[in-house]
Amino acid sequence: MNTAVANRMTPSVTTMIRIDHSHALALFHRYKADTPPNRKRALIRNACLAIQVHAQLEEEIFYPALRNVMSGDPVLDKSEPEHQEMRRLIDELLSLTAGDNRLLDASCDEKFFALMRLVIHHVADEETQLLPAAERLLRDRLAELGMEMTRRRVELMKPYAGEFAANTVRSFPVGAAAGATLLTAGVIALGAIAFARQKNGRGASRWTRPHR
Structure with missing residues (x-):
């Protein structure tokens, strides 16, 4: 598969960001106090x-490209600080949910609902301002x-x-889990093809874990 074909088959950066937003919002929708x-x-x-992963992708790829064509935008300027606040909550939530304890700490709900509020506000800003701007300026x-x-x-x-695949199956009903898994698999499979070609052409690349 050549680069031109891969580019046509791979979602645009703004489509990919919207897919990530939809995935996070679907997870939030399924979380209830009595779950x-x-x-x-x-x-x-x-x-x-x-x-x-989404935050790191935006910080490494999307935001720098957007800053090259629009500087001093208040929504763009506050995006990374909002990511840092998300990471603080995520670190606490990952610690609370580590291991196989049958019961979760009572603060899990409070922290996860706080993460929901922050992410939903952040998504609204991106969907209504940053993504349309990117589609105009980075067409x-x-x-x-x-x-x-x-x-x-x-x-x-x-x-x-x-872990991601196992948690997806536990997070959604069978039909929805299959759809989410296929969507994720499709995006990752296309990326794997392109990455393998790049690796063979330029030498081995280092696998890197996301920020914690």
Whole structure:
């Protein structure tokens, strides 16, 4: 598969960001105070990993490209500080949900609902302001940036692929889990093809874990 074909098959960077937003919001929608603890744990850890990876992808690829064409934008300027606050909550949630304890700490709900509020506000800003701006100002680069984001996603997700797949199955009903898994697999498979070609052409690359 050549680069031009891969670019056409891979979602644009703005489409990929919207897919990530939809995944996080679907997880939030399924989390209720009376959800069984095992499902709560799966939802929390699935959402935390997805948000970690998404934030790092935006910081490494999307935001720098956007800053090159729009500087001093208040929504863009506050995006990374919001990511840092998300990471603080995520670190606490991952600690609370580590291991196989049947019961979760009572503060899990409070912290996860706080993460929900922050992410939903952040998503609203991106969907209504940053993504439309990117589609106007980066029109000729959207596919290229989408391919770059796919390759980088493969690197960041590889160490967590098993946990992510298992938590996706626990997080959604059978039909929805299959759809979410196929969507994730499709994006990662395209990225794996491109990454393998790049690796063979340029030498081995280092696998990197997302920020914690």
